[in-house]
Amino acid sequence: MPDDRIAEWAQGLVKADAHAFKRARSRFLRQPSAKRLHDLRTTARRLRCIHEDLREAIPPFSLKRLRRLIDLTGDARDAAVMREALRNALDVRERHAARALLRALRRRERLALARIARALEHVKAPKA
Amino acid sequence: MKARHVDLSDSCGVDDAMRRIAIVRFAEVLTLVPALRRGRSKELHDLRIACKRLRYALERYTPREPALLEAASRLSQLQDALGELHDRDLLLLAMPKDLHASAQRVRMQRDDALSRARALWRDAFAPYGPFEGLMRFTGLGYGFGDGGGTG
Numbered sequence: 001m002p003d004d005r006i007a008e009w010a011q012g013l014v015k016a017d018a019h020a021f022k023r024a025r026s027r028f029l030r031q032p033s034a035k036r037l038h039d040l041r042t043t044a045r046r047l048r049c050i051h052e053d054l055r056e057a058i059p060p061f062s063l064k065r066l067r068r069l070i071d072l073t074g075d076a077r078d079a080a081v082m083r084e085a086l087r088n089a090l091d092v093r094e095r096h097a098a099r100a101l102l103r104a105l106r107r108r109e110r111l112a113l114a115r116i117a118r119a120l121e122h123v124k125a126p127k128a
Numbered sequence: 129m130k131a132r133h134v135d136l137s138d139s140c141g142v143d144d145a146m147r148r149i150a151i152v153r154f155a156e157v158l159t160l161v162p163a164l165r166r167g168r169s170k171e172l173h174d175l176r177i178a179c180k181r182l183r184y185a186l187e188r189y190t191p192r193e194p195a196l197l198e199a200a201s202r203l204s205q206l207q208d209a210l211g212e213l214h215d216r217d218l219l220l221l222a223m224p225k226d227l228h229a230s231a232q233r234v235r236m237q238r239d240d241a242l243s244r245a246r247a248l249w250r251d252a253f254a255p256y257g258p259f260e261g262l263m264r265f266t267g268l269g270y271g272f273g274d275g276g277g278t279g
Binding site (some may be wrong): 002003005006009010013045046049050052053054055056057078081082085086089090091093094097098100101105 | 131133135136137140141142145149180181216218229233234237
């Protein structure tokens with residue numbers, strides 16, 4: 001077991017990251033947007049990373065639901081980014097052929113956003 | 129790719145704990161960096177995740193060790209280039225076969241992102257370059273600046 005100074009330092013870091021995640025979570029739930037999705041995803045990933053780095057110095061916390069949330073935010077983000085990248089790279093002669101994919105990506109993004117909102121009801125930040 | 133365990137059981141103080149974390153995370157990056165030479169999608173994705181883990185760890189510690197700031201910033205740029213590449217790989221997988229010309233453009237963007245990532249990595253090890261502070265802090269990475277990292 002690491003000494004008290006390390007435990008105190010680690011808990012301070014977790015507390016800051018947990019606070020940032022809670023804030024991003026409530027902002028996203030209030031009004032979802034691409035920026036707020038990005039913040040939610042980033043703060044969730046930071047929280048997961050800090051638990052992986054400092055596992056031995058902080059109280060145990062299950063990362064299962066946080067990981068699930070990160071996967072879902074990844075689905076929404078991937079779909080949005082792919083749609084944007086396809087639009088940018090699209091050859092004008094292939095516009096018609098790309099319609100189905102663009103629609104599918106939009107659907108995928110919406111579905112993932114709805115799942116995120118549901119998943120957030122079950123994800124809580126750890127108490128530090 | 130699962131994060132490697134960091135043993136803090138007998139670490140003596142915060143500085144030592146942070147150094148141990150940085151060593152494990154930097155070692156993960158160095159192990160995966162041959163992906164830049166091979167250019168394979170899955171390996172590059174794993175490298176990006178490892179860069180992100182290392183960057184997050186360094187950013188937590190920059191208030192105590194400002195010399196790590198440049199490395200964190202370079203890792204962020206590297207992560208962006210690898211992220212662009214990954215996005216293009218995903219798009220290419222999803223694109224139907226009749227989008228030839230568009231797919232060609234996406235492939236060119238992917239190649240650009242890979243070239244950028246390679247240059248960012250190579251340049252990071254230059255004398256007084258962005259990884260100087262990180263190498264001193266961890267004692268790892270010497271020999272990568274002469275091309276050992278990407279061949």
